[in-house]
Amino acid sequence: MKVGIIGAGAIGLLFASYIAPTNNVTIYTRKLDQRERLNNEGLLLIRNGHKFNIKVSAEILQNQSIEQLDLLIIAVKQYHLPDLIVQFPSINQAKSILFIQNGMGHIHYLDKLDNDSIHVGVVEHGSMLLSSHAVEHTGIGRTKISPFKGCSSIVSDIITTVESENFPFIFEEDWSQMLTEKLVINSVINPLTSVYRVTNGELLRNNFFFETMKVLFNEVISVLPCKNRELWDRVVEVCDKTSINRSSMLKDLEEGRLTEIDAILGYVLEIGKRKEIDLPITNFLYHSIKGLEKRRG
Ligand SMILES: NC(=O)C1=CN([C@@H]2O[C@H](COP(=O)(O)OP(=O)(O)OC[C@H]3O[C@@H](n4cnc5c(N)ncnc54)[C@H](OP(=O)(O)O)[C@@H]3O)[C@@H](O)[C@H]2O)C=CC1
Numbered sequence: 001m002k003v004g005i006i007g008a009g010a011i012g013l014l015f016a017s018y019i020a021p022t023n024n025v026t027i028y029t030r031k032l033d034q035r036e037r038l039n040n041e042g043l044l045l046i047r048n049g050h051k052f053n054i055k056v057s058a059e060i061l062q063n064q065s066i067e068q069l070d071l072l073i074i075a076v077k078q079y080h081l082p083d084l085i086v087q088f089p090s091i092n093q094a095k096s097i098l099f100i101q102n103g104m105g106h107i108h109y110l111d112k113l114d115n116d117s118i119h120v121g122v123v124e125h126g127s128m129l130l131s132s133h134a135v136e137h138t139g140i141g142r143t144k145i146s147p148f149k150g151c152s153s154i155v156s157d158i159i160t161t162v163e164s165e166n167f168p169f170i171f172e173e174d175w176s177q178m179l180t181e182k183l184v185i186n187s188v189i190n191p192l193t194s195v196y197r198v199t200n201g202e203l204l205r206n207n208f209f210f211e212t213m214k215v216l217f218n219e220v221i222s223v224l225p226c227k228n229r230e231l232w233d234r235v236v237e238v239c240d241k242t243s244i245n246r247s248s249m250l251k252d253l254e255e256g257r258l259t260e261i262d263a264i265l266g267y268v269l270e271i272g273k274r275k276e277i278d279l280p281i282t283n284f285l286y287h288s289i290k291g292l293e294k295r296r297g
């Protein structure tokens with residue numbers, strides 16, 4: 001199958017390294033030197049100290065190159081999406097498209113796309129970009145996938161060729177519930193690790209940080225429509241499985257990039273406002289992250 005991945009960051013390269021051995025994968029970059037290194041040196045995956053060199057092909061993203069794809073995986077950040085969708089209308093021509101962003105900001109774009117099949121996914125793996133062509137799989141989690149529109153079998157066919165003990169998938173029926181649960185997980189782990197500047201696992205090991213996790217969790221679920229009674233256990237489990245990871249939000253701040261705080265706690269605050277429920281801790285953390293983003297310019 002022909003699979004394209006837009007976004008050669010921590011998650012895009014992680015997905016490429018697991019999908020490329022059994023499919024024809026093209027990674028779309030926006031930097032020439034990254035394209036050259038991927039084409040010339042291949043993609044390096046490191047897992048548990050073992051190195052795997054994977055052959056991939058990379059191209060600079062251009063409208064015409066997207067048309068022939070069976071599956072297009074969008075692995076850019078939430079805040080890249082508005083430009084991407086406007087500048088590259090041919091993403092509408094991929095047979096199937098899969099969005100794997102954290103948060104909820106991407107949902108309102110999906111109705112505007114023409115693709116026959118649109119899926120959303122949540123990624124619970126820990127992944128760290130080591131260089132423009134190397135990625136470390138720092139925590140083995142799961143990828144959950146749910147259909148948003150259409151029910152093409154292409155996505156499940158490709159996943160059948162890809163899934164393994166180190167890269168498992170789960171299909172979910174209810175995309176909204178699936179994204180809401182991941183939203184809760186990211187609402188707790190990402191802002192706290194970013195403000196305390198710690199790995200995910202340290203939130204569990206430091207009993208004072210652990211208390212703040214609980215307080216934030218309770219506040220966030222007070223406004224979100226979560227049916228899962230075991231969600232707190234899931235937050236702890238993801239934190240534990242990705243314990244050596246620095247969350248994507250912390251990495252963004254450390255590298256002077258924007259964070260996805262608007263699509264995560266910004267969204268939670270929006271729901272709180274609609275329901276007229278005050279969320280003081282969420283509000284405090286939202287503004288703390290915005291302030292940290294601003295300090296780094
Ligand atoms: N990192 C993690 O552990 C996890 C991340 N996620 C989610 O996955 C998504 C991706 O995150 P992550 O991989 O960490 O992000 P990164 O910032 O590492 O990567 C995003 C990539 O998108 C590229 N990009 C942006 N716009 C374009 C464009 N127009 N054309 C081509 N490439 C483009 C960027 O290119 P450039 O380098 O040139 O700027 C960058 O390489 C996010 O929504 C995140 O929430 C989910 C679970 C875990």
Ligand SMILES: CC(C)(CO)C(=O)C(=O)O
Pocket residue numbers: 102123124125126127185186189190200238242245246247248249
């Ligand atoms: C799964 C987790 C919490 C891994 O760090 C993540 O989604 C992120 O960092 O954005």
